Amino acid sequence: xxxxxxxxxxxxxxxxxxxxxxxxxxxxxxxxxxxxxxxxxxxxxxxxxxxxxxxxxxxxxxxxxxxxxxxxxxxxxxxxxxxxxxxxxxxxxxxxxxxxxxxxxxxxxxxxxxxxxxxxxxxxxxxxxxxxxxxxxxxxxxxxxxxxxxxxxxxxxxxxxxxxxxxxxxxxxxxxxxxxxxxxxxxxxxxxxxxxxxxxxxxxxxxxxxxxxxxxxxxxxxxxxxxxxxxxx
Numbered sequence: 485x486x487x488x489x490x491x492x493x494x495x496x497x498x499x500x501x502x503x504x505x506x507x508x509x510x511x512x513x514x515x516x517x518x519x520x521x522x523x524x525x526x527x528x529x530x531x532x533x534x535x536x537x538x539x540x541x542x543x544x545x546x547x548x549x550x551x552x553x554x555x556x557x558x559x560x561x562x563x564x565x566x567x568x569x570x571x572x573x574x575x576x577x578x579x580x581x582x583x584x585x586x587x588x589x590x591x592x593x594x595x596x597x598x599x600x601x602x603x604x605x606x607x608x609x610x611x612x613x614x615x616x617x618x619x620x621x622x623x624x625x626x627x628x629x630x631x632x633x634x635x636x637x638x639x640x641x642x643x644x645x646x647x648x649x650x651x652x653x654x655x656x657x658x659x660x661x662x663x664x665x666x667x668x669x670x671x672x673x674x675x676x677x678x679x680x681x682x683x684x685x686x687x688x689x690x691x692x693x694x695x696x697x698x699x700x701x702x703x704x705x706x707x708x709x710x711x712x713x714x715x716x717x
Contacts (some may be wrong), residue, residue, distance in 0.1 A: 508635060523541050523610035524608075526538040527595075527607075529603070547696075549608065557580040561605070567593055567622070603668070629695075648661050654703055684702065
């Protein structure tokens, strides 16, 4: 009955004539209050960067929270669209992503947020207790996650992500945002996919000793060579 009541609260908030930011803040407050969670943070990709949309964590830590997608500990979770639970086992340890916040959180559950196969951000619950989420009801938490996604989907983040994709002037290749939109849908068509990355290892040296323009020309030329060797698929 209590869980249904919370679900009703979510649905009510989703239908209110308020900004998405206000709706997310309210949902976050309900999650914190009803499930007795110490910290809850919702981070969203706005088409250019990941930003904290709702959180009860001190703003001192927002930069860390807005960059969790770059943390190795969460890479598999994002890639597979599955939750990630981490905790410490003694007081002398700290969670892998913590920088200046040792001791603030001792266990965390990370949830990547996807809509139409597009990664739109993540939700992270944290506790000041070790093993705080060992016996959490994941079914109910999934309901919470889906409601967060539902509210996020009421605005056109997908269009924003797609519209920001551009052709890089120097290389003639798509910008990195391509991977979050059209690129992601192409990957989903195949059982196996691969992303190849290459780096001109001495580009900094070229920029300093020759010129930035020559460095740009070299990057453009290398990119052109790569493009001619690529399959259309």
